[in-house]
Amino acid sequence: MFVLTIDQRRSRRDVDRIPDLLAHYADRPLLRPFERTAGDEAQAVTDDAELVVDIALDAAAAGHWSVGIGIGPVEQPLPESTRAGRGPAFEAARRAVERAKNIPGAIAVDGSPGAEAALMLLSATITRRSDAGRAAVDAMRTGMTQSDAAAHLGISKQAMSQRLSVAGWQAEEAGRPLAAQLLEAADR
Numbered sequence: 001m002f003v004l005t006i007d008q009r010r011s012r013r014d015v016d017r018i019p020d021l022l023a024h025y026a027d028r029p030l031l032r033p034f035e036r037t038a039g040d041e042a043q044a045v046t047d048d049a050e051l052v053v054d055i056a057l058d059a060a061a062a063g064h065w066s067v068g069i070g071i072g073p074v075e076q077p078l079p080e081s082t083r084a085g086r087g088p089a090f091e092a093a094r095r096a097v098e099r100a101k102n103i104p105g106a107i108a109v110d111g112s113p114g115a116e117a118a119l120m121l122l123s124a125t126i127t128r129r130s131d132a133g134r135a136a137v138d139a140m141r142t143g144m145t146q147s148d149a150a151a152h153l154g155i156s157k158q159a160m161s162q163r164l165s166v167a168g169w170q171a172e173e174a175g176r177p178l179a180a181q182l183l184e185a186a187d188r
Helices: 017-022 051-063 088-100 113-127 133-140 146-152 157-167 167-187
Strands: 003-009 034-036 041-046 065-071 108-109
Touching: 003 051, 003 088, 017 034, 017 041, 041 051, 041 088, 051 108, 051 113, 051 167, 065 088, 065 113, 065 167, 088 108, 108 113, 108 157, 113 133, 113 167, 133 146, 133 157, 133 167, 146 157, 157 167
Parallel strands: 065 108
Antiparallel strands: 003 041, 003 065, 034 041
């Protein structure tokens, strides 16, 4: 089982972003949805490693969040409220989010150093993208071919290829499944 704890960075000098986070992830197929657990923190539960990777990287790329991922058992049955959940995965997520506040990429995993390293590298790649690189990757994520994405952005195929290369698109595409596999292996 995976518990995600997401903490707002610099919350004392910023607006409360938790309502937006809750709305942004409301439609994700989580076992227990994100719920505010403290003033500037939210927590969710899932058994889907790929979903963990997607949410963690998305949150880190936004630049406002530290993400802690805890791996392990949770007390069953899960309570209706995420905040009422208990067990080693919840404790691990707490430790991880505290560590995430001070590491590159703002993502920490308690229970899998390999998954943490993979997510740290992916986060560093994603957060360093230019606006043009983000637009190119976003177009590719919709399922477009490179040619169609280039036409959609009004650029040449060569420019699209260059943007994707500089944005680290291929490394990200290879790294996401690796991070999910490492999370799954740690949850066995």
